[in-house]
Amino acid sequence: MKIAKRISLILAALCLLVSLIACDTGKGTTANTSEDTENVGGVSYYVNYNGTKITLGGAADATVSALGTPQSKSELGNCGGLGSQVKYTYSSIYVYVLETDSGNTIDQIEFRDDLVSTPEGVSIGMSKSDVLAKCGEASAESATSLTYTSGKLNLSIGFDANGTVNKIAYIRDGV
Amino acid sequence: MSFTSYTFIAFLGVMLLAYFLTYGKRQWITLLVGSYIFYAFAGLDCLAFILITTLSSYLVSRLLGRAIGRERAFLEANKETLDKAQRKEYKARSKKKRFRILLCGLFFNFGILAVLKYSAFAVRNVNSIIGLFGGKGFDVPSLLLPLGISFYTFQTMGYLIDVYRGKVAPERNIAKLALFVSFFPQLVQGPISLYSELAPSLYEPHKFDLKKFSFGMQRVIWGYFKKLVIADRVLIAMNTMLDAPEQYGGAYVLLLIVLYSVQIYADFTGGIDITIGIAESMGIKLAENFDRPFSSRSTKEYWRRWHITMGRWFREYIFVPIATVKPMLKLNNFCKNRIGVKAASKVVAYTASIVTWFVTGIWHGAAWNFIVWGLLNCLIIMVSESLEPLYKKFHARFPKLAGNRFYGGFCATRTFLLMGLIRSLDCYRNVATTFRMWGSMLTFRGIGEILGGGILRLGLDLTDIVIILCGIAVMYAVSKISAKTDVRESLYERPVLSAILTCALLICVIMIGNYGIGYDASQFIYDQF
Amino acid sequence: MQQLLDILSGLHPEVDFETTEDLIDDGILDSLDIVSIVSSVYSEFDVTIPPEEIIPENFNSAVALMELITRLDEE
């Protein structure tokens, strides 16, 4: 009986050791797999242009055909195996599409003039305080830009020396 | 560090060199250090687990050894004074005590394995039951699964049970026991060795022996050939089909079953060839794990020839103890008077079989598909055993058939396909999908498509298919010859031919092996089981 | 011994257990038979054959089996 007691004591100690080591080593079990596109962190990552909703990170084919004939379309060859980039130019925006074997994705949207605005109402020519009032606190701020980020999706708003918006771009991080 | 990585090859080179350079009484220490380095590559936290298993097993085995020693001394000292009944009584009592010590060791180590490997599975199942009643369930834990834990735990627990049974004396040197637990070539995928067969040659010093060394290396190269040239190439086509199972129904399922049989055979026996070859080149003898399994004529025979050391483990440490435990004996005798002798032992043997196969299934992986796989194996064996009298009558009627080559071929093919069929459960990894795919086979659709070029759309081109077919032919030929003679031994008498064949095989591995960038040579399938 | 031979003949009346020496190796006794024998030995001789003794050498002939029973009983 003494022996059994001793063993159980030792084993209890070892159990404790194991339980310390066996702490959670995997990643979170509720990984956010879908790229949420609406209203994350106060900003939306889509643009309404001539009645077509262009969603950053969304499927490209239907959107591109809904947008009608672009002013120009220009293609860049397969770069580093990542797929090929296609640039569609419309009168007020540029849309960049990444074409890969697994499908075509809206990769970037840029504003060319002040005739378009974000769902929050931001457009080129506004002041920085207007932007902050409409979009709230930015994820990152530099002397010349504000960036709103959610996962891989970014909205980058650039300013000139006077603090006026001169650049608006929806950018997806490296895939 | 997988066998097919450059790191492992480099490690092996250094290891072999160090092993022979340290020839002498302490040579085994080199192996221990090497094994721990090997294991450390899998992660330092894994190292902690193997240490805990070693330490606890050492303690328990020493306690068991002490208890046995005391028992023997007591019996010896009181030989004259005790009568038979008293002796029996003392023995029964002390055996019970010993058994308690053993149970501590088993519960602790199998406990670790169970928690790490099965808690997520258990929680998921509990959750789905709770879900039926609208409950929310628990968070599914995600725990670290140390490399080869199923293998080393089983091997070490086998050792504990053997000590308990008095079959082997407990190892006094904990470092030596640590080597037995962690011997690097067999850590990842077995074979599961018995202490009594492995330990002596593991600790003994071994001088460099050109013959053993070249035999070992030949076997290693042969293993790489099977794994890299054949298995990893077949895997490409399998993955194409498994990525979208629904697209590949009908005849494709049959194709998958055959491909998977080839793949797992080449991969697993190849891996074991590498393992045994490495040990052999160092002069260490490991148990064989395969004996031409695909030539088996029945499921029962197949399981005596496939993954032999695992089958042996389950038979010796699970099936036999369950079938001969006292309540079972009583049950057997109780039934004998009521349903007859044969039927009574069937009740007992089948109960033990079902438990054994359930455990075998779950040992392979914490998922329902493995459990179903194990139970189906059990079912087939039980059914064919029940039909035994029928077979006997049949063979009495056609006495010539048993020796007929074609009948033999038919039986072997039937067993091959049957085993392949239920093995496909661990391809699809989902019981429902598997059953659906089996059902789709009955439609026979897709035969024309496969023959009409569909086979070339699975990721393999014609050259690959030719290579696979040639590879299978070579494997078949070698297996056929080795049934009669030891291939390497007979080649040894013809050194030039032997050298040419070995070099050719090596160049084949390097040139047409499926490794490197773009192919991510797959891990051995038996990892972490 | 006769008691044991009766048990064995009950399983395979066609076999002459007194002379045959390769009961296991020749596949005359299968696992079902072993299970049956172990339970009969328990009821008739009051001897439990432990798992580690269930090896071919002990079951290959009636003589070997009888020796095993005697040894287990004596020890």
Next chain:
Amino acid sequence: MKKRIIILVCSALIVILLLGLLQALVVPKYTDNTEGLLIGEYYGETGENDVIMVGDCEVYESFVPAVLYEKYGITSYIRGSAQQLVWQSYYLLEETFRYETPKAVVFNVYALKYGEPQDEAYNRMTLDGMKWSGAKYDAIKASMTEGENMLDYAMPLLRFHSRITELNSDDFKYMFNDKKVSHSGYLMKKGVVPMREEAESGRALLDYTLPETAMEYLDKMRQLCEENDAELILVKAPTNTWGFWWYDEWDAQVSEYAENNGLAYYNFIKCRDEIGIDFATDTYDEGMHLNVYGAEKLTEYFGNILVSDHGLGDATHSQDVLDRWQANIDAYYKERNS
């Protein structure tokens, strides 16, 4: 026993020999994508080069050493390759200094945009051509992408073994001798595919700072040139398309670096008109790269700068070198006018 050992040694040697031959057979011969041969061709033309140019496609498609010699008497070699990263240029330069002592080093700055290894295939095209040296080892170490392995460079057989099933006649033809494709590192493209429209801008970026690693290697390159008494000259080729855009922010950073370190920096995008580049005729791929006609214009313009601002062109050369360059000019015009 002795016999067995002899057999063992012999078979080991035979295996090594066979693997060597097989390696020569399976490594890519780059007869179609000839950029892969550029780096290796240097070793035939080492010595007495006044100028060494390093960089990516913007050097080997923009400057013509033969024209530079013909017009200005400047001997030069281009050590450029496809998407050649800054550190690759640095280590190539380090290697070059072991062969010769150029007076000036020209670096095209576009590659400064990359701060991390990019693509295995491009790595191979740049690095496999180098002869073995410490510089090659360091270059590989700095360039490997995830999943790459030094051993695959040491024994290219391991990387390319699967080509054994797809060999063609070129693999046998160029098994031991590579095809010659460049003119002192310049890869001639004679096609004309005009640019359709001038791009207004490149894709907007989140961060316009040039990667730190890239700038560090630029600085190492500057120090290396200083130690070897060579002047480092920074250039940006005149091409600027949306896919390969040279942002004003980047230009400002490079200008600032050049100014702080007393280096010359020529951004040729700004002087296209002066050079006379016309993207209707001077490009072979809609403005991404110059063709031979554009490259000749740029070379003449740049040669003038090298002579007037950097005192090059007055070096005396040995007869061997003069003969070699005469042959270079002949070969160049032979291909150009064919």
